Structure formats: C-alpha cells, structure tokens
Amino acid sequence: MLYSQKEERGRRFTLALRAGIPVLILIFLVFYTTIYEGDTLTISIQDGLLLTAITFVTIYFIYFLMNLSVQESMLDQTTQGYTKKAFVKKLQEYHPKSIACINIENLTSLSENYSTDQIDNLLYTITRQLNLIFKQNGLDTVLIGRHRGSEFLIALNENHHNTQAILETMIKQNSSVNNIEVEYTFAVITNTSDDYEKVILQLRDIIVGQSTGDKDQKHTHNIKDAKEHSEIEKDVIHSIQKKNLLLSFRPLLNTHTDIVDTYEIAVKLKSDSKQDILPRVFLPIVNRLGLGREYDLTLVKHVIDLLPLLDDTISFTFNLSPFSLRDSDFQKKLFDYLEEKQLKPSRLVIQLYERKTHHDLSGYLKTLKKFRSHGMRICIDNFGSSNASMEYMKHFKFDMVQFDRDYVTDLENETTYAMLHSLIKMSKDLQVQTVAKWVDNEGQKKKLRALGINYIQGFGVGKPLMEEALINRYN
16 A cells, blocks of 8 residues: 555544534433433434434535545555645655656657557556666655656655665666656655645656656656756756856858858857856746746847858758747747847758647747748758658758767668658758758768768868867858
C-alpha cells in the first residue's frame, strides 16, 4: 500500500470518529435525560420514534461527512498518489531534503493509441513500481504525487545518495509496462528551500530543458541544488534585462557558389557569476517567467543591428518562438524597428521548429504570411523529423528547410539516403532551398552535393564564429 493510501485511510477513520463520537454522546444524553427514569427502563412509542430519528440523523451525518471527505480526497483517483495540492501541503510538515520529478515523455502519443482504461492502468502501475523500488531501498515514507498528466513528484526527507541510481533502475525495469513502451525523463533537486511551489517549477524547467535539448543530452538526468537553480534563474533574468546575449555564428556554405552567404545563429546568455547559460537551461525559465517575447525581441534587434556591419550579401537564420510571432505587440515592434533601420528584410530568415501541428493552423499560417509580406524569409528546422513539418509544407511554401541531423549522420544507410533524396527532390520541385547540418567530412559533402543540396553546415564547412570574429571577417 502506498504511503498516501495509508494516510488517506487514517484521515477518513479520524473524520468518522470526530463526526460519530459527539453524536453518540448526544444520543446518550437524550436517552439519559428523557427516556431513562429510575431503575426501570420504559420506552414509549414516542421515545422509540425519537431514538430512531436521532440514529438516522447520526448515520446520515457520518455518511455525509465521509462522502465529503472522498470528494476532497488527498489522492489522485488514477494513480492513488497525492494530488498536487495535497503533495505541496504535505511537504510543509514533511520538510524533504530532495524532490524529484519523473516525466512520461510519450504520454500524449500513448493516449492517442490506447484506451483511457489502459492509460489509467499504466499510470497506476508506474506509481506502484515507484513505491516498490523505494521500499526495496529502505525508504518506506517516500511521498509520491502527481503534478500534471505525465509528471510524478517524489519527495524524500533525506538526501539519499542513490536517488539517481534508484530512478534509473526503475526506468530500466519499466521501459515496458503492460506491453506499452514508455519513455521517461527525470530530474532531482536537493537541499530544497521551503518554497516548494517554486522548487516544483524549477524541476519542470529541468525536465523541459531535457526534452528540448540536443539529442545527445536529451536523456542526461539532472541532480541540482535548489539554491544553485535559484541563482541560475536570477542570472537569466539579469541577462535578459541587460541584453547580455552571446551569439555564435555557424557558416552555411552555398554548394552552387562555394561561398558562405548565410550564418545560423546560436544563442547563449552571458552570466556575470557563472559560465555561459545554454538555451536548454534558460529557455524553460524565460518561458515560465513570461519573458519569451522580451528575449525574442532583444535577439532580433541585436541581429538587425549587426547586419550593417557585414557585406549586404550575408543573411542570418535564427529561431523565434511561435508565441512571439503570434503576438501583435511583438510584430509591431519588430516591423517598426526594421523600417527604422532601412535594411533588406530578406536577410533575416526566421526558423521554426514545432513537433506538433499548431491547433489553429490557418491562423498561424496567416501570421507567417504577414512576416513574409514584410520581406522576411521563413525556414522550417528539423524538417522530416515529424508529421508536423510535412503538414506545414502542404499548406505553406517555405523559403528554406533544414533537414533533421539523422539524415546527414546516417547517410550510409540506404533507406536514409533514399528518404533524403526524396525530400530534396520534393523541395526542388517546390523551389524551396535545402540545408543539411552536422556535415563533418568530405564523404558527406560529396554525397550531399550529388543529391543537389543547396547549403551545408557543420565542422566540415567551418567552426562557429563569435560576433567579434564575424565582424572582423567582413571588415
């Protein structure tokens, strides 16, 4: 039995006692003062009706309170762990030294392919397995709760040095649950503060960073100190406010002219107190704090200011959040700044990377056409990695597509080669420029040229340049 179930059972029993005992005392007092007279016990019809009525009211009252307690249960009805509200409240008295979050990465996909009962059973089984593995490691009072649909929260009141190993073992043993393949990520924060709501948000930042990071880093599980994460958050806010962006520029070689005429921009945040902050760390924090539009506007203005310092044949491709693009205030500020600087807008190539098709596709495509009407070009990144990219392609003519890295790193595979060949041909027919990234050697370059790729990028072309070096190259 889960610790949460034991506590819920005890809570209901206590509630029943608290409700029942006063009423039983009331019955006794009524009986003693009204019915019992002297040594002989005589119960009239009137007295019997009174006792029956009191008994009925007592039972109904206890039942009502029990039913109310079920409705206000501490337990998540699917997993039988704590609800998020009850979990946070419980933390106030539990004072955990570490809190973990384990996330089912593919729950959305599973929900689309399995019945509700199967998914509910899956979530319940995972909760039981988490409880079991901690018990096997001598931890009997671990709190397990459910934060959102795919996220489980775990609190330990001791800094167990094997927390990461325990969770990794659990994931390994439960990669398949009830014949359903499950993908997990997790994070742990130690030495937690008393602001447990904030700690949970910090955990989610780390989880999101794993999901959106590079593929090589996707399943790198994080154990962070709560104080350290809070300091990173302060650094992120300070860097955004001070516009401390650190840009690097990855050259894209035009295969038809053998000239680098485009650079892909990668962004880090400068930190005054620590090493530079990577996107997979700062972007979840920026988005959670509602600073996404401010960050994107700072970036695009920085890029626009840089363009006059380079040859007017040079273009930049960089990522902007779809949420910023759809924001009317962001649009106005960007378009006004472009007009003020009197630059050729086609030198700006906005990258999009979405794993799922936007729910308001027609509205989103109107937004993209608005940017196109102002002269900017639109590129879809990681093309061919999801159905979403193909769905967008059906309804919108992109200026450029960048292929998923797997197509380039696995060129020796006949199937991969054939698929890439097909995608390049389709892009050519639609007059869309193509980009292959992660090109590291001559063999890849020859094959990609033979396939008719328009641009190649990677260490086989050139190392990224920092901003000063880029400016010096063209001055």
